[in-house]
Amino acid sequence: MSERDDRRVARGAGARDGISRLAQWLLRLSLPADARATVLRDLEEMAGAERSRRSRSGMRVWLWRQVLSFCLRFVTERVRERLGRAPGVGHRKDERWWSALDVRYAARALVRAPVVSVAAVLCLALGIALPVAGFCVMNALFFVSLPFPESDRIVRLRDVHARGGYELDLTAVEYERRRERLSLYDVVAAYDLEEIDVALEGASLGLLSGARVTPDLFELAQTPARIGRVFGPDDASTGAGPVALVGESLWRRSLGGDASIIGRTILVKGRPHTVIGVMPERFGFPGDRVEVWLPLSTRSPEIDAASAGLKVAGRLRAGATLEQAEAELRTVLPAERTDVAADDVVIADVIPFARGSVSSQAVGFGLAMVGGLVVLLVIAAANVANLMLARNVARSGELAVRTALGASRGRLITQLFLEAMLLSAPAVVLGAMLARFALVKLQPALVLPAWSRLELDGRVLLFAAVLALTSALVAGLGPAWKATRRAAHGAMKTVGRGGDTIGFGRLSGALIVIELCLSVALLGVAGVFARGMFEFGRTGVVLPAENVLVVQLHWGAPPELRGGQSVNGAERRAAWAAHERVAARDQALIAWALASDPAIRTVTYASHVPGMPLAPSTIEIEGDGDATVFASTRIASIRPAFFETLDVQLLAGRDFRAGEAVAGASIVIINESFARRHFGSVPAALGRRIRPQGNDAQSSSGAPAAWFEVIGVAPDLGLNPGDPANADGVYLPLGDINIAELIVHTRDGAETALPLVLGVVRDVSRDVELQWTTTLAESIRLPARIFRGVAAGFVVAGIIALVLSMLSLYALMAFSVTRRTREIGIRMAIGAPTRSVLGAVLGRGLRQLLLGATLGALLGIVLARLAVATIPFDLVRGGPIELIATALLFTIAGTIACLRPVRRVLGLDAMHAMRAD
């Protein structure tokens, strides 16, 4: 290796272990040009000496501390030099750029004007509370990391169907093959999440969030059991006695909470299992809040019958990146997937585990939300800036005297800025307290992973501190700059005759316009979405929600296909058809067994539950003659007695009958909105024909669908909860299928019937997976509750913005009238008509009002467009009308805010006014 190569290697190592590029950039930014190169070189030398004494991470911390210290000291030094306070010649100790005296002086100035100070603190606190609360929720949802050692290396390996966008699961055999070919991981594990019914000594503990996991999963998480042990390789082998792990909260809640639980037997899915360990409270892995773990075998010669539908997680080797992992997975993929058609593309996707359950859309939505709330803070800070500006004008004499006594401009700005900081410090504390209060109220409504907590942690506090600094900068720096500009130019001449010398108009006017613009945009955008959010999930029909239980039953993949053998298309279709027939038979048995119990009124199956969001599909509608129309609508599939189970009367026609409910039966029930939209009225719809397109058009045999005749019209039942204005949808007969929602109408409440339903399901089939269970009430309420919360947040933020802007406008007008009293007096004395005096005083305020409102409406349109692109649901109920209405509301409210000062102008006596100070 040549000497040059040696040097290059050394330099590369320096960049990697030494001063990072970001640090170098920061140093370049902060240090004066003549000091940069030497400081960098010396720092590298010092780092070289330190390296032998510290660990790698300790070294990183040390280096960053040095870099930040250099940046801070040199920036301070440069500011001093810039402000003419260079501590060279003439430097005195008491002339530091800020001192305790300044802080004391600023505090005294604030105490002297208590009303203004309290108003400013409250204003900023309100502005800070909402974004902090919003960020806290974001933090708990999106930026959470798993509570395991080096959890940033834990990833999920996903196969994503390119066209459909959904994730494809693996079979046990596919997983084993994949595991052998992956080289970038310390550990790879497979798991499958499901709802598991658990019973202890005959008493059902209900359906719990469970997971079947390969024993490697605990090695991956590097988390030991709290009591007992985690699964070992033997637990998953054939012939091993069935064992289970339980979560700490379940153990405390229902299993006695003492160590004797180890070795006891619980019934899991109707079979006895021995408890071998208790997992710690916040484990919950690999789901959000798993409480029961069962071992999953993927290697035994006789593959676990239910081992399909597996997901894969892994711990990356130190130094491996997500890009490398993705590239590797891409090379592994094509050889493995036998279950997708040749022309379907499967994308390899490796993502950090903690963020796996959150879509990028949701992150965008959350960021948009917090962004909207930060706007509120800017409005509040602009408001406080106006207050400060007005106060500084009143203090122009004092500032002039200090200038005359030798205070530099920097010193005055510092002091005024310190005042703003002193206001924002209690504001951030108060704001954080308000945010905490709001979060405590909000907590029950949010579904968070077990490992995340809704708390004001370091990241949230840092965010709050940044907000405080931002608000102090907005509220303090502009007014201070303005106030000291004239003061620096010998303003003493006006002191003592009551005049003020600080130009107040332009900055204050600009602040008002910005404030109005942001407020109109915020309230306007809230208006565009709020109605959609509030109406989310309203069906218009009263359903017996509390008495209806919904359980999703899933029969998995056909046993012939679970081993990952390669089969041709015909065999595959035959296997599925047979499997679906078995599922249908089991479903019929479960329904029959339940219906014969006196606690149950009716039982049915469907593909969709009212209130849950459903993607739109295209259908073809037969018109008069040969013409047909294509339309987008929602399609659900149901079995007979669906409407009876929900206590709903059909508006016209009849329900499906038993025996008709097989795929291919060419009849359909439509809802009222569909009938009115496409056929004019409910009675006119009967006998008309429609035809689903795409996937919905094919029965399981693959034959294209025939025309479907409308035999009944039902009321709208929440097929499109996001948009009641487009509630139209159709119900097709639900054929034999391996996955269906079991809908049970009970006599005494859904919760009490759950053990009975679980018992019947287990009696019929032990293989069926229960995906999720809820009452109809919950399934309707859950999405609606989240959206209503968000909508309420935005409307409250918008109203606060409105009030703040109006207060600001009022204060500005009142101040302007007071300041111009003498001028008004002179105008009146020389005979100006009242109208022209009013025009002079009001004109500017009204112009600002109109300008702010117009800009706000335009900004609102842009923001609403952006929001529509981000939010995954169609929630737009308003448009330009709402925005224009908001602008008008602001204009009217603003005019009213100006009225009181105007009345003062009208009541002025010219002689008195001229004598005013």
Add this chain to the structure above:
Amino acid sequence: VARHSLGEFEQLVLLAILRIGEETYGVPIVAEIEEQTGREISRAAVYVALRRLEQKGLVCVRVESSGESPGKPRSMVRLMPEAVERLRESRRTLTSMWTGLERVLR
């Protein structure tokens, strides 16, 4: 131009340069102060102090480009005669202030 007394830290830096005894740069100065005072000091503070001392005309800085790492110059500092004079003055002031306090401060 009025002469003002040196700050404590500035004195430490000047004394460190004096102790090293020849033209030197930041790293040895830091090491010397840490060794003599037995406490860890902020590296950045040393560089800021050197800059100020240069502005006050108490040290003279020469940029030396070294052969071993091209493109990375090193700032070598040397004491000006006035610095020694100021240190002497400072010691005189302090000594006179300490005189007679032995009993109280023992």
